[in-house]
Amino acid sequence: MDKRFDEKLKKDLVKDAGPLPESYKERVAVLLENLPHNQMEHKKKFKFRYAAVLAVFLLMASGARAAVNMYQEYLSSMSREDKKDLNERTQKMADNSDHFSRELSNNERDKIERLRDKYENDGLFAKEKILETDKKSEVKAGKLTFCYENSTFYIPDEELTDEEILEIIDFWERRDYAVKEENRGTQVSDKGQKISQKEAVRIAKETLRKVYGLDVDSVESSIEFDLAELSEKESMPSYFIYLSKDAWDYDTCTEVDSENGTVNQVSISHKTKEECVSGIKANEGKYEEYAGQIYNILSAIGEKDDDVEEICLIYKYRKDGTLSRGNVKYLVKLKDGSGYVFLYSANTELVYNFYKVYHYADTLRQENRKEKRQKQNGILEKRLTIQ
Missing domain, CATH: 3.10.450.40 (Nuclear Transport Factor 2; Chain: A,)
Incomplete structure (x- = not known):
């Protein structure tokens, strides 16, 4: 392909990739790691947090341009009526969380992670749309259904099939897209x-x-x-x-x-490596040593060492000693009450995401709540305070 045309295609796709209300990968990670098997938080009132991070990363990854095109074309094919209906039903929901009618198995959670990658990178979409209903009384036993009355996915007792999981992923994506499109002019x-x-x-x-x-x-x-x-x-x-x-x-x-x-x-x-890879043996000494690099990053973005009150190192692991999602978290508390969150990948051996938090105490409370829930799911947690 002519290089100039290839570069133009890149820029055009970036331009056309509309902003998503919330990082899709982050939302899936929240489902798989931070919440109980039967609950998932989501923002239903539309506000931008990241601007097309998923779309741009897909675009610039080697060989992913076609997948982005398929992804965008698929969502863009939603009719005006469908987008309006999905947005209105979402905005009327009283609950700010998605729930599942039963706990998800570890295998089902792994499937969500695997099929999410195929949805994003290979254009593997559900063959059918999930059944949606406004009232619990309309839910049919054994039939995968999303109920707006209580924001719950009613799922069969038996293991979810790949198609059913794709229908759940597809619902999340279509809902985000519809809310984004319907609120574009006001944000x-x-x-x-x-x-x-x-x-x-x-x-x-x-x-x-x-x-x-x-x-x-x-x-x-x-x-x-x-x-x-x-x-x-x-x-x-x-x-x-x-x-x-x-x-x-x-x-x-x-x-x-x-x-x-x-x-x-x-x-x-990373263009060729996954940031979050389960099954990597935890290495506490290495993570403690890496805290020195966290100080270097803080200095690079203008924060002073004297302003750091403490660093809390957190890693989550399973009984076999392997990291649950292959990443390590560093919570940095500053003396003014704000802070930072750093996410380190054990696979790429690098901080792949860091962001400012303006209320460190709130962030720490959220981590404490997560820890209690994760124990119920067989995920253990180790914390170390570094100064």
């Missing part, structure tokens, strides 16, 4: 654009150079402006800068506050 404003896009790109490049040692000369870039979600009532205007280069092992997304230039989040995606 984004340029009032918060106090720094220029050129300056935001410069900040992103400098951050990647300092944190990951990347050569940022002659990089390919694209930028979007959206609202980053802080809480149910508070959002922050941000630039999302996507930088890539053939010589890099990673594709990147950096979130920069468009009012003051603060780096709120950095995500990198």
